[in-house]
Amino acid sequence: MAPPSYYMILSAVLFCIGVSGVLLRRNVLIIFMSIELMLNAVNLAFVSLSRAWGSVDGQSIVFFVMTVAAAEAAVGLGIILATFRNRATVNADEINLMRW
Amino acid sequence: MAEHFPLGLILLFPAIGVVFNLFVGQRAGRTTVGIVGAGVIGAAFVVGAVAFGRLLGLPTGGALTSTLWPWIEAGAFKVDVALRFDALTAVMVLVVSGVGMLIHIYSSGYMAEDGDYARFFTYMNLFVLSMLTLVLADNLLLMFVGWEGVGLCSYLLIAFWYTNPEYAYNGRKAFIVNRVGDAAFILGILTTVWVGATHGLWTLNFVELRQHIAWFGPATATMICVLLFIGATGKSAQIPLYIWLPDAMVGPTPVSALIHAATMVTAGVYMVARLNFLYLLSPDAMELVATVGTITCIFAATIAITQPDIKRVLAYSTISQLGYMFLAVGVGAFSAGIFHLMTHAFFKSLLFLCAGSVIHGMGGEQDMNKMGGLASKMPITCTTMWIATLAIAAVPPFAGFFSKDMILSGAYTSGHFGLWLLGLITAGFTGLYMFRLMFMTFHGESRVEPERAHHLHESPPVMTLPLMALALLCVIGGWVQLPEGWLWGGSFSRFLSGSVGIFKPALEASDLGLSILSLAVSLTGALIAYIFYIRYPGLPTYLAWRAKAIYQLLLEKYYIDQIYDALVSRPLFFIAQYVLFKGLDYYTIDGLVNGTGTTVEASGDAVRRFETGNVQHYALIYLIGAVGIAAFYLYLVMR
Numbered sequence: 001m002a003p004p005s006y007y008m009i010l011s012a013v014l015f016c017i018g019v020s021g022v023l024l025r026r027n028v029l030i031i032f033m034s035i036e037l038m039l040n041a042v043n044l045a046f047v048s049l050s051r052a053w054g055s056v057d058g059q060s061i062v063f064f065v066m067t068v069a070a071a072e073a074a075v076g077l078g079i080i081l082a083t084f085r086n087r088a089t090v091n092a093d094e095i096n097l098m099r100w
Numbered sequence: 101m102a103e104h105f106p107l108g109l110i111l112l113f114p115a116i117g118v119v120f121n122l123f124v125g126q127r128a129g130r131t132t133v134g135i136v137g138a139g140v141i142g143a144a145f146v147v148g149a150v151a152f153g154r155l156l157g158l159p160t161g162g163a164l165t166s167t168l169w170p171w172i173e174a175g176a177f178k179v180d181v182a183l184r185f186d187a188l189t190a191v192m193v194l195v196v197s198g199v200g201m202l203i204h205i206y207s208s209g210y211m212a213e214d215g216d217y218a219r220f221f222t223y224m225n226l227f228v229l230s231m232l233t234l235v236l237a238d239n240l241l242l243m244f245v246g247w248e249g250v251g252l253c254s255y256l257l258i259a260f261w262y263t264n265p266e267y268a269y270n271g272r273k274a275f276i277v278n279r280v281g282d283a284a285f286i287l288g289i290l291t292t293v294w295v296g297a298t299h300g301l302w303t304l305n306f307v308e309l310r311q312h313i314a315w316f317g318p319a320t321a322t323m324i325c326v327l328l329f330i331g332a333t334g335k336s337a338q339i340p341l342y343i344w345l346p347d348a349m350v351g352p353t354p355v356s357a358l359i360h361a362a363t364m365v366t367a368g369v370y371m372v373a374r375l376n377f378l379y380l381l382s383p384d385a386m387e388l389v390a391t392v393g394t395i396t397c398i399f400a401a402t403i404a405i406t407q408p409d410i411k412r413v414l415a416y417s418t419i420s421q422l423g424y425m426f427l428a429v430g431v432g433a434f435s436a437g438i439f440h441l442m443t444h445a446f447f448k449s450l451l452f453l454c455a456g457s458v459i460h461g462m463g464g465e466q467d468m469n470k471m472g473g474l475a476s477k478m479p480i481t482c483t484t485m486w487i488a489t490l491a492i493a494a495v496p497p498f499a500g501f502f503s504k505d506m507i508l509s510g511a512y513t514s515g516h517f518g519l520w521l522l523g524l525i526t527a528g529f530t531g532l533y534m535f536r537l538m539f540m541t542f543h544g545e546s547r548v549e550p551e552r553a554h555h556l557h558e559s560p561p562v563m564t565l566p567l568m569a570l571a572l573l574c575v576i577g578g579w580v581q582l583p584e585g586w587l588w589g590g591s592f593s594r595f596l597s598g599s600v601g602i603f604k605p606a607l608e609a610s611d612l613g614l615s616i617l618s619l620a621v622s623l624t625g626a627l628i629a630y631i632f633y634i635r636y637p638g639l640p641t642y643l644a645w646r647a648k649a650i651y652q653l654l655l656e657k658y659y660i661d662q663i664y665d666a667l668v669s670r671p672l673f674f675i676a677q678y679v680l681f682k683g684l685d686y687y688t689i690d691g692l693v694n695g696t697g698t699t700v701e702a703s704g705d706a707v708r709r710f711e712t713g714n715v716q717h718y719a720l721i722y723l724i725g726a727v728g729i730a731a732f733y734l735y736l737v738m739r
Contacts, residue, residue, distance in 0.1 A: 023720050031716075096713065 007048035014041035028080050028090045032073075039069050105151055105164035107183040110193060111232055113143040117225035125218025134208030137221035141204050141228055145197035152190045161598030162186070165238065172241070176302040177293070184238035184306070188599035191438055192235035192370055195445045199362040200228045202566040206453050207354040209562035210460060214352075220260065224358065227253035231363035235370060240289050240304040243371070247285065247335065250364045251278045257359075258351040267350045274344035281334020281341050288327030295320045310377045321378055325385030328371060329392075336368025337419050338396045338426060343664060345419055346657070349411040353456030356411060360418040361449030366441050369425040373434045376600045380432070390430025390511075394519040397423025399658070401529035405536065406644075406654040409466050410455050413537050416657075417492065418448055420526060424507050427523055433510030434600035435593040439581055440503035446577045447491035447500055450570035454485035457559040457567065458541060463552055468537065473546035477556045480564045482542045484571040489538050491574040493531040494622050499578035501619070506581065509614045513605035527618050531625025539633035583611050 018041060021034025043062045050058030084090055117140030125133045151164055158164075163186035172179040185193070204224060211220050230249025237243040252275075259271025292304060299315040301308070316324070332338070337345035345365065349356050359365060372379055372389060379386055400419035407413045421444050428437035459466055461478055475482040491498035494505065504527065511520040548556065558564070581592035593602065632639050644651040653659070710721075 019723060023716050023723070092716065093714070 114229035138204035285331025321381035332368025357452035393426025443499035502578035528625035535629030
């Protein structure tokens with residue numbers, strides 16, 4: 001089995017990709033996906049550390065994360081959908097009605 | 101020595117007059133206002149006369165006192181509103197209230213047709229009240245209250261017809277010029293406190309200052325005296341601050357009489373006489389007072405010779421006569437100065453009231469070139485004015501003879517020959533300009549404009565009666581001080597000696613010889629006036645044409661107003677407009693205020709750039725922060 005540091009590096013890389021996606025992309029859906037990617041990068045870190053230290057704490061936290069992510073996905077997609085119906089766009093820069 | 105007496109009454113009556121005329125005067129009838137206005141001054145005069153009677157019962161140097169209430173108590177420093185009535189104050193109170201009362205009576209006739217009757221009497225009463233406060237005060241600070249009070253009233257009264265911009269300007273001029281002197285006066289008071297305080301003497305009381313006079317060295321005394329004297333040059337119209345007085349005549353004529361005779365201008369002479377113990381410590385200051393007085397004396401007299409305006413001649417005459425008074429107090433002849441102050445109050449108020457009567461009869465005309473031959477039309481005015489003229493020209497036995505003689509003999513016997521000579525020459529000028537005024541106004545051919553001629557009339561009795569009363573004083577007023585050795589000779593000086601000491605001549609001189617000499621000079625001046633204005637009426641015009649430069653110089657009053665304008669007013673206005681207003685106020689202070697606003701706005705505008713409203717930007721900043729914190733903890737762990 002590969003050493004835990006490999007998993008940690010993979011997790012960090014995935015997280016950075018997610019961060020970059022959130023910061024750089026303008027498509028709301030892509031931003032949303034990037035957030036999911038960050039969540040899952042963290043999940044990966046949790047389970048791998050859980051395995052390495054022989055503790056189930058990390059795995060149980062991952063369940064919570066997945067639950068929250070599922071709920072979030074439902075709400076987030078709902079908002080995106082509603083916004084798209086109103087504004088006919090998924091570009092974050094154009095969704096600026098509340099901006100000063 | 102000091103006996104209690106309700107001196108507050110002397111001030112109370114004029115104060116009642118002020119309050120009454122101010123609040124009730126508009127509704128009360130003119131008669132009531134006139135009676136109250138003159139009556140309260142008369143009441144003050146009666147109280148003053150009673151106090152004078154009590155004072156005569158005391159030994160020389162005695163005084164009546166009355167402490168009204170404590171005023172300032174700051175640590176050891178203590179000033180009361182306290183009054184003191186000694187010989188010097190007695191003379192001043194009687195002159196101020198007595199002459200003031202006559203002027204008030206006259207005013208009720210002179211101002212009869214003016215719309216602002218009550219306001220006029222309010223100011224007049226306040227004027228007398230301030231002057232009485234000034235002379236009754238037993239300390240410098242209360243004296244200063246009166247000092248400022250007369251300054252205020254002169255402003256109010258000179259600018260009485262304030263709708264005329266020129267009159268309002270002249271009122272402001274009087275006020276501001278006086279303010280210059282008053283600033284020095286305040287410094288003088290502060291220096292007195294400062295010097296006294298270094299010796300633990302926290303007082304401004306005249307009696308206490310006099311007791312501890314040894315603590316004042318010659319240098320500090322000189323400083324105090326010079327500062328106070330600068331204040332006096334403002335109030336008493338001496339070089340260099342005399343310029344307000346000639347312009348002050350735009351006020352109603354009784355006001356001029358009040359300013360020139362009873363109140364205001366005599367304040368400076370009184371102040372020097374009151375502080376004689378301080379001035380005697382400083383020969384330098386005395387020398388300055390005498391020199392400034394003498395120069396003013398001859399300077400103003402030469403201007404008076406050419407002025408065509410009847411009131412302007414009298415105004416310069418006042419400046420000149422005040423110069424005599426300062427000459428007297430400057431050479432140490434304090435009682436002579438006060439004596440001349442008193443006789444001057446009689447004849448100068450009479451001269452002004454007569455001039456007012458002439459102006460009244462002429463329907464407002466003041467130019468003597470448009471008068472002449474009025475003697476037959478206004479016999480009472482003419483006669484009384486002649487008496488005043490003889491008094492001011494120092495013709496015996498009229499009042500001015502004795503006082504001017506005393507001053508000149510004081511100047512001579514104290515060894516000031518130069519000043520004495522100038523004073524003597526001025527006596528000639530005095531005769532010249534006064535007789536010129538009389539000849540041009542009352543005698544010779546009438547130059548009155550026809551439309552004014554037919555309603556030319558003598559003034560009503562309410563105006564002529566005060567003239568007669570003052571004329572009587574002009575005749576007998578000088579007899580209180582006959583030359584030493586004659587009947588009750590020197591009684592006035594002896595009466596005053598408790599307050600101002602006795603004049604000690606440095607050398608012997610024949611009083612009679614000096615008197616005859618000064619009389620001869622005066623009469624020469626009068627004779628020249630006669631030749632010029634009665635015998636050969638064309639001569640003045642010819643002479644003015646031949647000596648055009650000198651004539652023009654005198655007519656334009658040595659261009660002093662223009663010089664002051666160029667040297668003082670314009671630079672001040674320039675500084676005010678461009679340095680203070682534009683430079684300091686507009687650009688610096690407003691700049692600071694506006695700059696603060698602009699800075700806040702600009703920095704807000706700059707910081708605003710961070711608030712893009714773009715969530716991704718916030719997230720980036722958040723990320724940077726998070727990475728920073730993580731790096732920090734990592735650094736701590738790794739170390």
